[in-house]
Amino acid sequence: MAADSFQERTVYPSYAPDTIDLFAELAPAEQPSVLLIVDEGYDSVAGVIADALGQPWALATSIEDVSSQERRVVVGMFRTAEYAENDLRSLSRLVINTRCVDGDRSRASASSDGDWCDFEYIYSTTSYLRRDIARFLSFVLGLSHHHRSLREKERTTLLSTTYPDVQAALPNLDILSVGADAVEFRVDLLEEQLADGTFAPVPGVDYVGEQLMILRQRTELPIIYTTRCTRENGRFPMEDPELFYKYLFKAIQWGCEFIDVELWLPEELRRELSKKKGNSRIISAFHDFSGNFKWGSAEAESLFQKGVVFGDIVKMIALVHNMQDNYELENFRSKIRTKYNFPYLSGLNMGPAGQLSRTLNRVFTPITHPLLPFTAAPGQLSAAEINGALHTMGLMPRLDIYGVGNFRSATQVTFFEKCFNELSLPHQFIHFERMPQGTLETLLPRSRFGGVHINPPISASAAQVSSLTEAALAIGQVDTVKVCGEGVALGCNATWKGIQATLTRDFVATAYKGRAAFVLAAAESDAAPAIFALKKVGIGPIYTVGFKTVGPLAGGVQPVRAVEDLKSLEHPFVIVSALPSDRSSLVGPLLKHYGASVQESRTRVGKVFVDLGEGPRRSNAMSIAQSLGWTAYDVADVSAWTTVQTFRLLVGQNVPYDFVRLTSG
Numbered sequence: 319m320a321a322d323s324f325q326e327r328t329v330y331p332s333y334a335p336d337t338i339d340l341f342a343e344l345a346p347a348e349q350p351s352v353l354l355i356v357d358e359g360y361d362s363v364a365g366v367i368a369d370a371l372g373q374p375w376a377l378a379t380s381i382e383d384v385s386s387q388e389r390r391v392v393v394g395m396f397r398t399a400e401y402a403e404n405d406l407r408s409l410s411r412l413v414i415n416t417r418c419v420d421g422d423r424s425r426a427s428a429s430s431d432g433d434w435c436d437f438e439y440i441y442s443t444t445s446y447l448r449r450d451i452a453r454f455l456s457f458v459l460g461l462s463h464h465h466r467s468l469r470e471k472e473r474t475t476l477l478s479t480t481y482p483d484v485q486a487a488l489p490n491l492d493i494l495s496v497g498a499d500a501v502e503f504r505v506d507l508l509e510e511q512l513a514d515g516t517f518a519p520v521p522g523v524d525y526v527g528e529q530l531m532i533l534r535q536r537t538e539l540p541i542i543y544t545t546r547c548t549r550e551n552g553r554f555p556m557e558d559p560e561l562f563y564k565y566l567f568k569a570i571q572w573g574c575e576f577i578d579v580e581l582w583l584p585e586e587l588r589r590e591l592s593k594k595k596g597n598s599r600i601i602s603a604f605h606d607f608s609g610n611f612k613w614g615s616a617e618a619e620s621l622f623q624k625g626v627v628f629g630d631i632v633k634m635i636a637l638v639h640n641m642q643d644n645y646e647l648e649n650f651r652s653k654i655r656t657k658y659n660f661p662y663l664s665g666l667n668m669g670p671a672g673q674l675s676r677t678l679n680r681v682f683t684p685i686t687h688p689l690l691p692f693t694a695a696p697g698q699l700s701a702a703e704i705n706g707a708l709h710t711m712g713l714m715p716r717l718d719i720y721g722v723g724n725f726r727s728a729t730q731v732t733f734f735e736k737c738f739n740e741l742s743l744p745h746q747f748i749h750f751e752r753m754p755q756g757t758l759e760t761l762l763p764r765s766r767f768g769g770v771h772i773n774p775p776i777s778a779s780a781a782q783v784s785s786l787t788e789a790a791l792a793i794g795q796v797d798t799v800k801v802c803g804e805g806v807a808l809g810c811n812a813t814w815k816g817i818q819a820t821l822t823r824d825f826v827a828t829a830y831k832g833r834a835a836f837v838l839a840a841a842e843s844d845a846a847p848a849i850f851a852l853k854k855v856g857i858g859p860i861y862t863v864g865f866k867t868v869g870p871l872a873g874g875v876q877p878v879r880a881v882e883d884l885k886s887l888e889h890p891f892v893i894v895s896a897l898p899s900d901r902s903s904l905v906g907p908l909l910k911h912y913g914a915s916v917q918e919s920r921t922r923v924g925k926v927f928v929d930l931g932e933g934p935r936r937s938n939a940m941s942i943a944q945s946l947g948w949t950a951y952d953v954a955d956v957s958a959w960t961t962v963q964t965f966r967l968l969v970g971q972n973v974p975y976d977f978v979r980l981t982s983g
C-alpha cells in the first residue's frame with residue numbers, strides 16, 4: 319500500500335445493528351482442502367480436526383499419498399515423510415503444522431520456523447480440545463466474525479493482562495473479562511523459567527505458543543498479541559527488530575485475531591507482516607513517554623499517516639501531565655475522523671492527568687481489573703471505573719432494562735444485576751412475569767426505556783417497534799427490543815444467534831454445508847429460530863417432523879409426513895428438537911434410527927443434537943445422543959449463548975459464555 323493510500327481505505331458504517339445478516343455471509347463457499355503435518359503417535363488430532371470440519375480424513379506417509387486423496391479429505395502427513403517445502407505448496411492445500419504439548423515433550427516437535435506452513439496449531443489433549451479446534455479453524459478459514467462484530471460496537475475494550483504465567487489468570491478469567499471485547503496477551507511480560515532456575519531474557523517461542531494455547535482454551539474473546547519493547551514500557555529488547563518479526567509472524571500462524579506491531583519497527587518488517595497477516599488484523603502501536611508529546615503537532619499527524627499504512631487500527635498513546643492534553647487529543651481524534659474518514663484510532667493519554675481520555679476513547683480502550691497483578695500502564699482504569707466516569711459526565715445515562723417472562727426469571731434478574739454491579743453500570747433491571755397487551759406501547763415512550771427481553775417471544779407483526787432486523791422478520795418473532803437513537807425501537811431476535819453459537823461451538827460452519835437436518839416441534843413458531851440458524855450455517859435440506867413451514871423460512875424445508883418417508887430421506891447431520899416435554903419421547907427413536915446407521919465411514923460419526931425443549935423431559939434424548947457418539951447440547955447451552963447476545967444487544971457490553979453459565983447456576 320502506498321504511503322498516502324489511507325484515503326482510499328474502506329470505511330465501515332460505524333454502527334449498524336444486525337440488519338446486515340444475510341444467509342450468504344456465513345455459508346462458506348466450499349469445504350476447505352487441508353493438509354496437516356502430524357507427529358507420529360499424535361496423528362489422532364487429524365481425526366478430531368476432520369470431525370470438526372465434518373470432512374473425511376486419511377493418513378499419508380508421502381507427498382504422493384497426499385496427492386492421491388480427494389481434495390475434501392483432510393490428510394494428516396507424518397513429519398518424517400520425505401518432502402520439500404515446494405512440494406507442500408504445489409499441493410494447493412491449506413498447510414497446518416500441528417504440535418502437541420502433552421506428555422513426553424521430547425517426542426513432540428518444536429515450533430516451526432519460516433513460512434513453509436500456513437498455520438500452526440498447538441494443542442493439548444487434556445481439556446477443551448474440540449472447542450479450541452473449532453475456534454482456530456473457523457478463524458483461519460475466515461469464518462469468524464470478530465472483526466465485524468467489533469466494528470459494529472459503539473465502544474470496545476481490551477483486557478490488558480500482565481501475567482508472567484497465564485496459568486495464574488485462569489481461575490479469575492471469566493470475571494476479569496466481563497465487559498472486555500478482547501484479551502491482550504503481553505508476550506514481553508511472560509517469564510519463562512529455565513532448567514537452572516533462572517528466567518529467559520526473552521521467553522522462547524515454544525513457551526509463548528504454549529501460554530497462548532492455555533489462554534485461548536479458556537476464553538472465547540479475540541486475542542491481541544503484543545510484544546511491547548523496552549522503550550514503550552515493555553520488556554522486549556530493541557537491538558534486533560528481526561526478533562519482533564519472528565514472534566509476530568508466529569502470532570499470525572497461530573491464528574491470533576490481532577497483532578500489535580510497533581511503529582518504530584523497520585518499514586520492511588511492517589510491510590511483510592501486513593502482506594502475510596491473512597485474517598489477523600494489525601494494530602499499529604506508538605507510545606511516547608517523553609511527557610512532551612503534542613497532539614496538535616505536525617509530528618502527531620505524520621505518525622498517524624505512517625501507522626495507517628499497514629495498520630487496520632492505529633493506536634497512539636502519550637504520557638501527559640495536563641488536562642489540556644486531553645482536549646487536544648479529542649481535537650486530534652475528530653480531525654482523524656473528518657479529514658481521513660478513519661474511525662479506528664485508539665488514542666489515549668497515560669498518567670493520572672490522562673484518565674479522561676481513557677473514558678472518551680471508543681476503540682479498544684485498555685482496561686485493568688483489581689484482580690490483575692499490576693496495571694500495564696500509568697493511569698489505566700477498570701471497566702467499572704470507566705463506566706462510572708461516563709455516567710458522571712452524562713455520557714452514559716441510566717436506563718431501565720426490562721425482562722418479561724417467567725422462565726428462568728429469577729436467574730435472569732440475578733444475572734443482569736450481577737453484571738450491572740460488576741461493571742458499575744447505572745442501569746436498572748425490571749422484571750415482569752407477563753406482558754399484557756399494550757405494555758410495550760407504554761414502555762417505549764419512557765425516557766429511560768433502554769430495551770426489553772421478552773420470553774416467550776412475541777409475534778413480529780404484533781411488536782409495536784419502529785423496525786425489525788432481517789432475522790426477526792424472517793423468523794416472525796421478536797424476543798428483544800432495543801433502542802437505537804431517540805424514539806427508535808428495533809425488534810430483534812437473539813434466540814437464533816444463541817442456537818447458531820451453539821452449533822458452531824464444536825463444529826466449523828463448513829461442516830453443515832449441504833448436509834441434512836431434522837427439526838422436530840409441535841408448531842412452526844417453536845422451531846423458527848432453529849431453522850433460521852441452520853440456514854445461516856448453510857445446511858442442506860431441512861426435514862420437519864410435527865409441523866409444516868410456511869412463509870419466509872419455507873424454502874428448502876420439507877415436512878416428513880409418514881415413517882416410510884424416512885427411508886428415502888438423506889441421513890441427518892443435525893437433529894434439533896423443540897418438542898414440548900409431553901411429546902419429547904419421539905426424539906429417542908429417531909436418534910436411534912440414525913445413530914445405528916451413521917457408519918458412513920470410520921471418520922464421520924460426529925453429528926449434532928440440540929434439545930431446545932424446556933421443562934422435565936419424557937425421554938433421555940441427550941444421553942441417547944451422547945451414547946451414539948453425537949455432540950449433544952441442551953436448552954441451558956443455547957440459553958447461555960442467547961443471554962450473551964441479549965446482553966450485548968441491550969446493554970452494549972460483552973459477557974463471556976462461561977460467566978453466564980457460572981451465574982445462572
Ligand SMILES: O=C1C[C@@](O)(C(=O)O)C[C@@H](O)[C@@H]1O
Nearest residue numbers: 478544635668684694695698
Ligand atoms: O498499548 C497498550 C496500551 C497501554 O500502554 C495503556 O496505556 O493502557 C497498555 C498496554 O498493555 C497496551 O499494549
